[in-house]
Amino acid sequence: MSWSYSCPWCGAMLNPDKTIILTASRGGERVLIGFHPEPGNYELFLPPNVSISEGDHWDFFCPVCRENLLTGELEGLCELRMVDDDKEQQVFFSRIAGEQATLVVSKGKGKPKVQEKHGDHATRYTERVMPVRF
Ligand SMILES: [Zn+2]
Numbered sequence: 110m111s112w113s114y115s116c117p118w119c120g121a122m123l124n125p126d127k128t129i130i131l132t133a134s135r136g137g138e139r140v141l142i143g144f145h146p147e148p149g150n151y152e153l154f155l156p157p158n159v160s161i162s163e164g165d166h167w168d169f170f171c172p173v174c175r176e177n178l179l180t181g182e183l184e185g186l187c188e189l190r191m192v193d194d195d196k197e198q199q200v201f202f203s204r205i206a207g208e209q210a211t212l213v214v215s216k217g218k219g220k221p222k223v224q225e226k227h228g229d230h231a232t233r234y235t236e237r238v239m240p241v242r243f
Pocket residue numbers: 116117118119120121171172173174175176
């Protein structure tokens with residue numbers, strides 16, 4: 110299985126190797142964080158001097174165009190584009206450390222539909238009012 114991720118704003122590929130690389134900021138701190146490409150795998154690759162505390166709110170940005178990846182579509186979640194076996198999808202993920210919520214949404218004809226839910230906390234988001242039908 111291979112996943113290819115890109116920025117919803119500029120289209121830049123964000124996992125040129127396997128790991129997804131995003132600019133992350135918390136307070137005044139700005140670092141690069143690597144994410145495992147498999148939806149639902151929450152392994153992180155952090156710089157040696159960075160530690161993550163549960164409940165921290167992070168902002169994530171595209172490292173190429175620097176746009177904020179927070180989505181307007183699903184409140185509180187960040188968005189990436191993902192191509193998985195030639196299907197184009199959107200992946201939404203939580204920006205709160207320790208909160209495991211990832212949604213894979215298809216963008217085909219008709220209404221967007223959630224294809225996959227991952228993480229113990231995904232239902233916090235699927236229960237919200239959103240333009241996505243479950
Ligand atoms: Zn971008």
